[in-house]
Amino acid sequence: MRRKYNQRQKAKALLIFSVLFLAAVAVSGVFLRDAAMVTDFSRKNIPPCLAYPFGTDWLGRNMFYRTLTGLSTSILIGITAAGVSAFMALLLGTAAATLGKKADSVISFFIDMVMGIPHILLLILISYACGKGLKGVIIGVALTHWTSLARLIRGEVMQLRQSEYILIAEKLGHSKFEIAKKHMLPHLLPQFLVGLVLLFPHAILHESSITFLGFGLSAEQPAIGIILSESMKYLITGKWWLAVFPGIMLVLTVVLFDRGGSALRRILDPGSAHE
Numbered sequence: 001m002r003r004k005y006n007q008r009q010k011a012k013a014l015l016i017f018s019v020l021f022l023a024a025v026a027v028s029g030v031f032l033r034d035a036a037m038v039t040d041f042s043r044k045n046i047p048p049c050l051a052y053p054f055g056t057d058w059l060g061r062n063m064f065y066r067t068l069t070g071l072s073t074s075i076l077i078g079i080t081a082a083g084v085s086a087f088m089a090l091l092l093g094t095a096a097a098t099l100g101k102k103a104d105s106v107i108s109f110f111i112d113m114v115m116g117i118p119h120i121l122l123l124i125l126i127s128y129a130c131g132k133g134l135k136g137v138i139i140g141v142a143l144t145h146w147t148s149l150a151r152l153i154r155g156e157v158m159q160l161r162q163s164e165y166i167l168i169a170e171k172l173g174h175s176k177f178e179i180a181k182k183h184m185l186p187h188l189l190p191q192f193l194v195g196l197v198l199l200f201p202h203a204i205l206h207e208s209s210i211t212f213l214g215f216g217l218s219a220e221q222p223a224i225g226i227i228l229s230e231s232m233k234y235l236i237t238g239k240w241w242l243a244v245f246p247g248i249m250l251v252l253t254v255v256l257f258d259r260g261g262s263a264l265r266r267i268l269d270p271g272s273a274h275e
Contacts, residue, residue, distance in 0.1 A: 011263040018260030022075060022253065029072020036065040036222050048241050055241040058234060063227075067246045070224040071253055073217070074204045077134070078257075081141035081207070082199035089146040090192055093153030097161065098176075107154075111147045119144060123206055124215045137216045141203045149195040156191055160184050190268035197261035201254040208250060224250050 040060035048055045054063035096107040114122065127140035160166055160183070169179050210216040211225025219226055224246055231242035 008267060011266040015260050015263040015267065018256040018263070021256055022260075025068060025253065026072045026075045029069040029075075032065045033069050033072075033222070036061065036069040038062070045239060048245070054245040055239075057230075057242055058239075063242065063245060066222050066227060067224070067249050069222045070227050070246065071249055073221065073223050074207055074250075075253065077138060077141070077207050078200045078203035081138045082145065082196060082203045084138070084142040085145040085199055085203070086149060086192065086196040088142070089149035089195065090153055090188075092146065093150040094157055096150070096154045097157035104154075107150070111151055114144065114147045120206065120209060124210055124213070127210055127215050132215055133218055134221075137207050137210065140210070141206055144206075145199050145202055149192075149199065152191065152195060153188060156188055157184065160187060190265075194261055194265045194268065197264055198258065200261070201257040204250075204257065205254055
């Protein structure tokens with residue numbers, strides 16, 4: 001019992017730390033956006049030091065400010081795209097399980113089709129078709145990340161429909177809306193929240209990937225993908241800090257999102273603490 005309590009306490013501490021760190025990065029990036037764009041050729045290509053922890057680039061821009069601003073952009077895009085994608089998954093997964101065999105077949109076909117296409121290729125095609133930029137990235141990420149969660153929700157709803165308390169509620173004359181609201185939604189909500197949080201790291205990584213390849217955000221925006229793409233030209237000249245520190249911060253952000261989602265799952269589902 002004490003071990004289980006300790007596991008839940010560790011999960012809560014990890015979740016709180018992840019939320020505070022990611023919120024601090026997102027908020028600080030918004031306030032540092034103007035400072036990240038300031039150029040000063042008198043301080044260009046300065047290696048990491050006390051005054052500039054992440055160094056400066058070839059235009060004299062502060063890489064610490066640029067990294068935080070880029071991560072803030074990626075986090076905000078990830079939250080928006082993951083939220084839209086999770087909402088689509090909830091609607092389509094529930095519809096597939098409740099609207100009959102024809103609806104289930106159609107939705108399952110679309111799920112299999114989307115999952116069958118290489119992820120990054122489909123993301124690039126959608127982003128390019130939508131004009132790239134911020135709009136293209138958000139639409140592309142949202143339309144390509146809903147399938148796994150939709151399949152999970154579909155399975156949960158189909159299992160719930162066969163539960164005894166659901167069958168009893170139907171025999172007592174409760175409406176489908178009332179059953180969904182009182183009996184299904186409380187059971188689905190933890191699964192939905194965990195799935196939503198675990199979509200964030202995928203959304204952030206794919207946003208950075210297509211931006212790095214030139215199909216995402218424009219070069220004027222200080223996104224992590226842009227920073228890493230531009231730094232490739234200067235690595236051969238020994239400017240290692242231009243890629244190393246932004247890359248480490250991107251990995252740290254993705255890992256914290258992933259660990260935070262796992263911690264949330266352990267908190268909402270006590271049985272998973274033993275996994």
